[in-house]
Amino acid sequence: MVAAGVEALVGAAVPAAAAASGAAAALRLAAAGVEREAAVVRAEVARARGADAPGWRSRAAEAYRARLAEVVARGARDAGALDELARALRAHAAGAEARAEAVVAAVATASALADRAAQEGEELGPRLLRRAEGVLEEALRAVGGRAAALADGARW
Amino acid sequence: MSPVVSPNGRTVVGPAAGPAGSALTGALVEELAGAVVDRAVGPGVGTGITTGSGAGGGAGREDEVLVVRGGAGGLVADGLAMAGAAQVLHRSALVLGEVGADVVALVARAALTAAPVVDPAGAGAVAQALAVAVGPGGTGGTAAACGALAARLAVAGAAYEEAEGLVDRSLARLRGGAAAAAGSALGAAARRPEVWAASGSTVLVAASATALVWVAVRGGGLVGEVGDAAAGALADGRLDPRERAALSASAAAMPDALEVLAREDAAAAGGALAAEASRLAAQHPRALQHLVAALPPLLAAAARGGGGGPRPSATATALPHGDRWAWPPRDVADLAAGVAVLAAQDGALRPTRVEVRAAGPARSVTPARGTADLLARARPMAGGGALSPAGRATSAAPIAVERVVDAAGARRWVVVLPPTQTTAAPWDEVTTNPADLGTDLRGVGELPTAMTRAAVEAMDRAGVAPDEPVLLVGYSQGGITAAQLAADPALRSRFAVDAVLTAGAPVGGLDVPPDVAVLSLEHEEDWIASLEGADAPATPSRTTVLRDLPDAATAPGPGEPADGMAGHDLGRYRETAALVDASDDPSLVTWRARVAPYLAGEGTTASARLFLAERRPPGGG
Numbered sequence: 001m002v003a004a005g006v007e008a009l010v011g012a013a014v015p016a017a018a019a020a021s022g023a024a025a026a027l028r029l030a031a032a033g034v035e036r037e038a039a040v041v042r043a044e045v046a047r048a049r050g051a052d053a054p055g056w057r058s059r060a061a062e063a064y065r066a067r068l069a070e071v072v073a074r075g076a077r078d079a080g081a082l083d084e085l086a087r088a089l090r091a092h093a094a095g096a097e098a099r100a101e102a103v104v105a106a107v108a109t110a111s112a113l114a115d116r117a118a119q120e121g122e123e124l125g126p127r128l129l130r131r132a133e134g135v136l137e138e139a140l141r142a143v144g145g146r147a148a149a150l151a152d153g154a155r156w
Numbered sequence: 157m158s159p160v161v162s163p164n165g166r167t168v169v170g171p172a173a174g175p176a177g178s179a180l181t182g183a184l185v186e187e188l189a190g191a192v193v194d195r196a197v198g199p200g201v202g203t204g205i206t207t208g209s210g211a212g213g214g215a216g217r218e219d220e221v222l223v224v225r226g227g228a229g230g231l232v233a234d235g236l237a238m239a240g241a242a243q244v245l246h247r248s249a250l251v252l253g254e255v256g257a258d259v260v261a262l263v264a265r266a267a268l269t270a271a272p273v274v275d276p277a278g279a280g281a282v283a284q285a286l287a288v289a290v291g292p293g294g295t296g297g298t299a300a301a302c303g304a305l306a307a308r309l310a311v312a313g314a315a316y317e318e319a320e321g322l323v324d325r326s327l328a329r330l331r332g333g334a335a336a337a338a339g340s341a342l343g344a345a346a347r348r349p350e351v352w353a354a355s356g357s358t359v360l361v362a363a364s365a366t367a368l369v370w371v372a373v374r375g376g377g378l379v380g381e382v383g384d385a386a387a388g389a390l391a392d393g394r395l396d397p398r399e400r401a402a403l404s405a406s407a408a409a410m411p412d413a414l415e416v417l418a419r420e421d422a423a424a425a426g427g428a429l430a431a432e433a434s435r436l437a438a439q440h441p442r443a444l445q446h447l448v449a450a451l452p453p454l455l456a457a458a459a460r461g462g463g464g465g466p467r468p469s470a471t472a473t474a475l476p477h478g479d480r481w482a483w484p485p486r487d488v489a490d491l492a493a494g495v496a497v498l499a500a501q502d503g504a505l506r507p508t509r510v511e512v513r514a515a516g517p518a519r520s521v522t523p524a525r526g527t528a529d530l531l532a533r534a535r536p537m538a539g540g541g542a543l544s545p546a547g548r549a550t551s552a553a554p555i556a557v558e559r560v561v562d563a564a565g566a567r568r569w570v571v572v573l574p575p576t577q578t579t580a581a582p583w584d585e586v587t588t589n590p591a592d593l594g595t596d597l598r599g600v601g602e603l604p605t606a607m608t609r610a611a612v613e614a615m616d617r618a619g620v621a622p623d624e625p626v627l628l629v630g631y632s633q634g635g636i637t638a639a640q641l642a643a644d645p646a647l648r649s650r651f652a653v654d655a656v657l658t659a660g661a662p663v664g665g666l667d668v669p670p671d672v673a674v675l676s677l678e679h680e681e682d683w684i685a686s687l688e689g690a691d692a693p694a695t696p697s698r699t700t701v702l703r704d705l706p707d708a709a710t711a712p713g714p715g716e717p718a719d720g721m722a723g724h725d726l727g728r729y730r731e732t733a734a735l736v737d738a739s740d741d742p743s744l745v746t747w748r749a750r751v752a753p754y755l756a757g758e759g760t761t762a763s764a765r766l767f768l769a770e771r772r773p774p775g776g777g
Contacts, residue, residue: 023271030266051244055237074298081289088285092278
């Protein structure tokens with residue numbers, strides 16, 4: 001009975017680890033995309049910097065160029081903010097991957113404990129199985145709960 | 157009086173309200189007022205002084221304030237450049253908007269995975285970074301700012317284009333309309349035999365002069381108000397519909413306003429008007445510019461014989477020797493060219509040849525140290541005897557060609573062209589000196605002259621290579637010749653004309669290309685500089701310095717004739733050039749940088765050759 005519980009928990013933990021690993025990959029893909037967008041912004045900022053209407057000279061032209069310089073500076077800051085977003089996405093990916101690795105490690109540990117429990121007598125076996133269940137439940141909590149919760153990964 | 161500044165960069169002081177300017181609110185003019193300080197400069201004091209007017213009189217004006225038009229620091233607008241920049245910004249706005257949308261989509265796709273569940277803290281950090289990157293403080297806000305700036309720039313560019321057309325059209329309409337009315341009356345009078353029997357041409361000349369002075373003094377002021385108000389309204393790059401409507405109405409009402417003025421003045425005592433006109437004309441020698449500009453339309457109307465007949469179509473006929481004939485004249489250049497063809501030597505009717513000889517070998521000289529020094533090169537040409545029909549004690553016109561070699565061995569040239577050398581009438585052959593009044597007339601008529609031909613030959617004989625930069629310097633007629641050479645595509649294909657310095661020369665009508673830097677010095681009291689009837693265009697490459705001389709400087713000395721020539725004095729122009737050398741006006745700083753390679757520097761040497769040009773009969777020895 002106790003061994004069946006461990007088996008059920010392992011059945012839930014393996015797809016959870018796979019989902020976390022897939023999420024990390026998706027986050028890294030998004031980070032790369034954001035970095036490309038930052039490069040687009042930088043190129044556009046360089047182009048906009050040239051929009052200084054060189055044939056226009058007046059006090060109003062000076063005011064315009066001051067405004068243009070502000071817009072260009074904003075654009076440069078935007079590119080920096082996108083870099084920051086990409087970094088956040090990569091950090092998020094690393095976080096998800098760390099959780100996935102923790103689940104995989106927990107499954108391995110729990111499986112080893114279950115194997116040992118099968119070889120021990122009635123006194124030690126149930127204790128080892130309870131220990132294995134604890135390891136798995138803790139790992140699953142770390143990735144958001146039991147299998148039912150993981151299936152609802154679309155929640156933000 | 158609130159100072160405003162026009163888009164062509166001329167600093168003026170004009171009333172904020174008046175027959176034409178009243179539609180513009182005082183607040184608007186006040187808002188624009190700050191621009192004026194940028195363009196009136198005193199020596200060594202930087203920007204920020206203006207107490208007088210280029211158009212409205214000298215009351216309270218500081219003596220040594222230069223008014224700078226055009227040049228690198230000039231107030232000009234290129235509507236096309238502004239429209240192009242607006243397009244760039246518009247595109248940037250779209251791109252930034254698309255980036256924001258793309259980034260949101262990328263992050264949203266990642267968020268559809270288990271990521272937020274397995275790493276809620278990381279997901280929170282991403283959400284925060286996303287809001288910063290694409291929200292109002294990020295690409296979204298930048299795209300909006302970019303788009304707004306693009307829209308405003310496009311509107312400003314369109315407004316400048318529109319206003320320049322408006323001001324130009326208004327000026328042409330007023331000058332043409334008023335002068336045509338006067339000419340029409342003259343033409344009608346001229347057809348009445350009793351007028352001729354009574355007083356003949358004296359009546360016509362007096363009537364013409366009175367009409368033109370009236371147009372210049374009364375009408376010119378009226379147009380000035382509208383034009384300057386329009387320019388002022390646009391100085392901030394904005395023109396809202398109310399302002400546009402007010403300006404258009406003012407411009408459209410100008411001819412009517414002129415008619416009202418005419419009726420009022422006619423009703424007033426004629427003597428009082430004449431006295432006022434004389435007084436104002438004496439105070440504003442440059443009103444001659446308006447008089448000259450009004451001559452062609454006046455002649456065209458007079459040619460119709462009055463009665464408002466259809467305007468005769470004018471076409472220019474090309475004649476041999478580069479001459480042309482257009483009747484009625486379309487502009488001042490046509491008029492001068494027509495008179496020159498009939499009266500002056502050198503043209504199709506009386507062609508002459510010019511002979512150039514070297515007056516000795518090249519001699520070493522000290523390179524010029526600045527603009528004043530460059531202008532001083534013309535001093536020997538303006539001296540050497542009083543200006544008289546026989547010439548300045550010589551029958552030949554001098555041309556100095558100075559070779560400047562810098563420390564690296566690069567060669568540049570300074571060509572100094574002479575002022576008028578003789579006051580002989582254009583049709584008088586009393587002197588062989590080609591720097592005569594006929595050359596003046598042909599120069600204003602934009603026809604090739606004996607002096608332009610002589611200058612080309614002198615440069616050839618001095619050894620000016622096609623790729624060696626040339627600075628042309630000329631005072632009075634020398635300035636006309638210099639600008640003519642710079643405006644001539646054939647000459648520019650032979651020599652690398654780089655810059656032109658003129659003083660007291662009527663060169664406003666000459667079309668010098670933008671790759672040639674031009675600095676023109678003009679005194680408000682110098683009527684010679686107004687003879688072309690037009691202001692020089694205020695473009696980035698073309699700078700005009702106007703100086704209002706102190707009264708003491710223009711008063712004739714004991715025994716000197718009151719011929720109004722004091723304002724044309726070369727010594728005074730050298731003083732003005734010295735002010736240019738000391739000024740920190742951006743246009744003048746840029747000019748000095750442009751001509752610096754022609755001036756004294758570490759390791760720079762110079763040598764000069766003098767050439768003498770004389771007229772010879774065609775085909776003669």
